[in-house]
Structure formats: structure tokens, C-alpha cells
Amino acid sequence: MTDTVDELNQVMAEADCLVDENRVHSAIRTMAADITERLRETNPLLLCVMNGGLILTGQLLPMLKFPVQAEYLHATRYRQETTGGILEWKLRPEVDMNGRTIIIVDDILDEGTTLCAIADYCKAHGAAEVLTAVLVDKQHDRKARPGLKADFTGLTVEDRFLFGFGMDYKGYWRNAPGIYAVKGL
Ligand SMILES: O=P(O)(O)OC[C@H]1O[C@H](OP(=O)(O)OP(=O)(O)O)[C@H](O)[C@@H]1O
Numbered sequence: 001m002t003d004t005v006d007e008l009n010q011v012m013a014e015a016d017c018l019v020d021e022n023r024v025h026s027a028i029r030t031m032a033a034d035i036t037e038r039l040r041e042t043n044p045l046l047l048c049v050m051n052g053g054l055i056l057t058g059q060l061l062p063m064l065k066f067p068v069q070a071e072y073l074h075a076t077r078y079r080q081e082t083t084g085g086i087l088e089w090k091l092r093p094e095v096d097m098n099g100r101t102i103i104i105v106d107d108i109l110d111e112g113t114t115l116c117a118i119a120d121y122c123k124a125h126g127a128a129e130v131l132t133a134v135l136v137d138k139q140h141d142r143k144a145r146p147g148l149k150a151d152f153t154g155l156t157v158e159d160r161f162l163f164g165f166g167m168d169y170k171g172y173w174r175n176a177p178g179i180y181a182v183k184g185l
């Protein structure tokens with residue numbers, strides 16, 4: 001256990017801070033304003049994608065000054081790795097989506113496989129409209145669909161393995177107060 005903590009402290013000590021806490025907060029405020037303008041009259045259902053979407057959802061929700069029904073789901077494909085595999089649904093949303101406007105909130109759109117699968121699930125379960133919101137869009141040409149973008153994006157970040165503000169390194173450092181890149185990754 002001490003080895004793990006030492007390794008994780010070392011990862012932080014050697015990481016590059018790509019976006020500091022103030023810039024992240026400012027990006028989240030802008031997202032909240034844009035989401036409010038777009039969704040305030042739609043009685044939206046917000047779906048937090050656990051685990052990574054937890055921090056962005058927790059910060060966004062109090063900034064949305066209209067009634068929001070908030071639920072969660074859990075889908076994962078990276079687990080403790082730095083590359084993605086098959087998407088595993090750990091918990092599907094049980095809420096009735098029929099005819100609803102849905103906004104899916106997650107920490108990162110990397111290849112986009114996760115968000116596409118969740119959006120497809122919502123549409124297949126009767127959602128009238130599905131929108132997506134991510135704190136980070138990672139810049140590369142490996143997207144699941146060419147030109148894939150979220151409807152609301154906080155920050156665009158270079159193609160490194162990231163942690164902080166919800167994103168984890170081996171299950172840790174989701175709590176890091178900024179967006180960091182692991183040394184060498
Ligand atoms: O765009 P993609 O390439 O599909 O990757 C993005 C997904 O990967 C991460 O989840 P992860 O599978 O690590 O699960 P977690 O949220 O529980 O950490 C992240 O939270 C997104 O949900």
C-alpha cells in the first residue's frame with residue numbers, strides 16, 4: 001500500500017499540468033451558461049457517467065438555474081489501463097427516457113466509444129433528443145466516428161494520458177485540481 005501511495009505521489013510530482021484549476025472552473029462556468037441557454041425550457045434528464053463524470057456533474061449542477069432531473073449510469077472500458085477495451089455496462093439507467101431530452105455528462109471524450117454507446121442506448125430507449133457534455137475533448141484522429149464532437153465541450157487538450165477533475169490514473173487522482181498529463185504518456 002505504501003508502495004502504491006509513493007508511486008502515485010511520484011506520478012503527480014512528475015506530471016505536466018496542462019490546465020490549471022482556475023481555467024477549469026472558468027470552462028465549467030461557460031459550459032453551465034451554454035447548457036442553461038440551450039436546455040432551460042426542455043425539462044432535461046441529466047445522466048452522469050460514473051465514475052469519471054462525477055466531478056463535472058457535481059460542479060455543473062448547482063450552476064444550472066432551472067429544474068434538472070439528475071440520474072446516473074456506470075459504463076467503463078479503460079478500468080486500470082491507459083488504453084480502452086470493450087465497453088462494459090456496470091449499471092444501466094432505469095429511468096424512463098421516453099420522449100425526454102437527455103444530456104449525458106462525462107469527464108472526457110477520448111475516442112468517443114463510450115459516449116456514442118450511451119447516446120445510442122438512450123435513443124433506443126425512446127429519448128427524443130440526446131445531447132452530450134464533456135469537460136475535455138482529446139485532440140487526435142482516432143475518434144469512433146470522424147469529426148465526433150460533444151454538444152458542450154469545456155476544454156480541448158493534447159493527446160496525452162490525462163488525470164484530474166474526474167479522470168483517473170489507475171483509479172486514483174480523480175481528485176487532482178487541474179488537468180494533468182502522466183509523464184511519458
Ligand atoms: O471516449 P472513450 O475512449 O470511450 O473514453 C472515455 C471514457 O473513458 C473513461 O471512463 P473509464 O472507462 O475509464 O471508466 P471510469 O469513468 O470508471 O474511470 C471516461 O470517464 C469516459 O467515460
Ligand code: HPA
Binds near residue numbers: 108161162167169
Ligand atoms: O486520458 C485519459 N485519462 C483518464 N481516463 C481516460 N479515459 C479515456 N481517456 C482517458
